Amino acid sequence: MGPTTDWPTRDLLSHRAAATPQRTALIDVATDRTWTYREFDHRVDAVTTALEADSGERLGILIDTRPAFATLFFAAMRRGVTVVPLNVRETTRELATKVERTGLESIVCERDTEAAALDVADAVADGGPPSIRSVDEPGDERTQSLAVAHEDHSPTHSADAAAVEPAPLERDDTMLVMFTSGTSGDPKGVRLTIGNLVASATASAFRLGVGPDDRWLCCLPTYHMGGLAPIVRSTLYGTTAVIQREFDAEDTARVLERFEISGVSLVPTMCKRLLAAGWEPSDALRFVLLGGAPASSEFLERCHERAVPVYPTYGMTETASQIATATPAETRAHEGTVGQPLAFTDVTVVDDDGNVRGAGDTGELVVSGPTVTPGYLEDAHTDAAVTDRGLRTGDIGRRDEDGRLWILNRRSDRIVTGGENVDPGEVIDALRSAPGVEAAAVVGLSDPEWGERVGSLITPDGAGNGETLEIRSVLDHCEDRLAGFKQPKTIAVVDSLPRTASGTVDREAARARVLEDGVDITDLP
CATH class of the missing domain: 3.30.300.30 (ANL, C-terminal domain)
Known part of the structure; x- marks a missing residue:
């Protein structure tokens, strides 16, 4: 008998393409294009080959929500390179600081962010300027083309097409560095491993369920965990990610109906705008994962009245998204709860001295489990946040005897x-x-x-x-x-x-x- 393993040995897309190559991987709302997992896999092979010329162990991505982001993400995973998503809404100074802290030697941009990427390269003071490549036709001679990452690129699908040998995959390999605001004005660089991403996807499936014909609408920015997570999860599940490049209440309402979306991640503001636009959920919609900000009881009641299947969630970048998620029934029976922790995630309520509080007592939430980051870029941030019990969230809350959580105060104001x-x-x-x-x-x-x-x-x-x-x-x-x-x-x-x-x-x-x-x-x- 040969060796056995209970862990992915190469990038997640390689496994998925081998298992169900004919299933639909991605749908691009803007172009109405569809890719099977076989086609998606070939696109990623082409981009992986094109990226071989780029040096460095980290790849910066300065593009907004579009299929090219997903292609670059899995190409980096195939190469064994860490992805650093950069917020397209930030200033040159903010971005340059993050480029310096992560030691980026290469940034991939798009037409709308090319000028910003070049400004960032000029502003970098430490480590030398990164090279700039664009998935669109470059508008500046300093920018190199990465046309194979563009959605219109169609790599050869013949049997003799060049395939890329994926880099070996380990649980503890850092796949992402995502920045999240701290309390001192210095955003923290959160390291997320392959293990964190797979554990999060697995636990989420246990809470939300997965069907073979599921379609998860991705309309949040993919440089945030809430926008990237649906793409990672859909690939692991073998289901379809539908990518809408920009949220618009009326357009998104039509997309939800037309593509028979079964799940969508939104922040409360988005959901409020959908309701204001007269949106009525279809029978296909199983869940609206509502995170990013607290949702009021009055708003949740409006959702119930309009038959919107809202699942309020409490999560952090440091936990690759969800920590706890409430079902629609729980939100009605237990007002204000964000639900019970997901599978394999433990949440403890502690006092100022680190002593565990009982049910109903208020204290800081400490979270542990396989979704929790191994630490931040800087050891000082890690040492301040990680304890013997797990990661200090800085959030004040309580839990009841059944483990349901209530978040009382926002993290560090x-x-x-x-x-x-x-x-x-x-x-x-x-x-x-x-x-x-x-x-x-x-x-x-x-x-x-x-x-x-x-x-x-x-x-x-x-x-x-x-x-x-x-x-x-x-x-x-x-x-x-x-x-x-x-x-x-x-x-x-x-x-x-x-x-x-x-x-x-x-x-x-x-x-x-x-x-x-x-x-x-x-x-x-």
Whole structure:
């Protein structure tokens, strides 16, 4: 008897193409093109070969949601290279810092991000500029073509077509480095292994179920875990990922109906827009995985009334997506719960000293299991977050006797706007660097569309000889320092920041002051 294994020995697509080559792998809504797993596998072979000229152990991808992202991801896995997804909405400075921290020697872009990629290459100070390749026709002579990754590329499907020998696959191989906002203004680079991704896909299947004809709509950005996870999971399951390049309420409603989508990942803002557009779910839809931001009980009740099968989920980049997910029945019977932890995931509630709390007691959530990251890029971040019990989430919550979780406070005052994480410290640093600003406070304000919006208080430094600090000039200063979703949407100028007895900023008082005296930036001249 030959050797046996209970683990994938090569990239996930290679296994899937060998098992069910005839099944549909991807559907591109924009072009109406469809690829079987055999065809997808050939595309990845072609891209893997083209990437052989690229040096380095990490590949940066600066493209938005499209099939080319999936092709590049699996080509990197086939080569044994780590993928670093880069947020197309961030500024040159933000991206350049991440390129330096990950030591990227190559970035793949698209037509819409080529100029940004070249700006990033020029801005990189440490390690030398990365090479830039585009999946579209390059618009600059400094950009090399990677046309084989374009959706129109059709590699030879003949029996003698060049195949690529996949790199050996190990559980502990780092497949992804994804950045998530920290509390100090320094985004953390999260390492996710092949084992993390497979464990997450497996546990999710146990909670959501999988059918042979499932179609998972991917309309979230693939540079976030919520957008990439459906592609990874569909490939592992042998089901179909339907890729819509940009969410639009009316268009997405039509896509859900036309393609008989059985599952979709959304943030609450997206789902609210669908409902506002008059969307009615079809019989084919089994689940709407709702994450990225808290969903109110009132909103969930609206979903129930409209027969939307919502599954509120609590997760982190550090756990390759889901930690706990509630079923529609649980959300009605246990208001506010995010459900029980997924299979193989353990969640413990601890006090400030690390002692385990009982059912109903409040404390910090600590998570352990095969989906949890082995650590961050920097050891200091890892040492601060990883304990003997598992990963400290920084989230405050409680659990009942059956293990259902409730999340009470957002992690370290982080603001979540439209599914994007905003670190208040980073925004404060940008505001304080503006001429005429002495101090700043940043808080999240409730927003009916985005969940939260960024609000801020700023104080003048007194150097203006009594002149009023101009809010518009401060906002202009922040434009090239902060991505649009991080910039304050409501701002007020005050004489001093409200503080507690210990001297720290009183966040609740600051929030009330912003609401009372703040100016909506849309009202500025």
